[in-house]
Amino acid sequence: MSDPARTDTSASNPFTQVPIEITISVGKARPLVRDLLRLKQDAVLPLDRRVDDPVELYVGDKLIARGELTEVEGEAGKLAVRLTEVADLQNGL
Structure with missing residues (x-):
C-alpha cells in the first residue's frame, strides 16, 4: 500500500538504474x-551453518536481507534466494 506522504523518486533518480x-x-x-x-x-x-539455516544477503558489508536457498523454477540446478526478512533500507533500521 503506498504512503502519500512518501514520494517515490525512483523514476527520476538515475542511480536506480545502476547495477549492484x-x-x-x-x-x-x-x-x-x-x-x-x-x-x-x-x-x-565444514561450515558453521546447517543446510536449512537462512542465508544472508550483503551489499558490501551491509546486511540487507535474509532468505532461504531454493531452486529456480523451471531451471534445474540453478539457485535462487527466497527472501524471508528484508532490512528497512529507507529508514536505516
Missing part, C-alpha cells in the same frame, strides 16, 4: 592455515 553486486553468505569456515594449505580437489570444508 549482492553477496549471499551461506556460512563461514575457520580452518587453521596448515589445514587450508592441505586442501585438495574434492576436499570438504
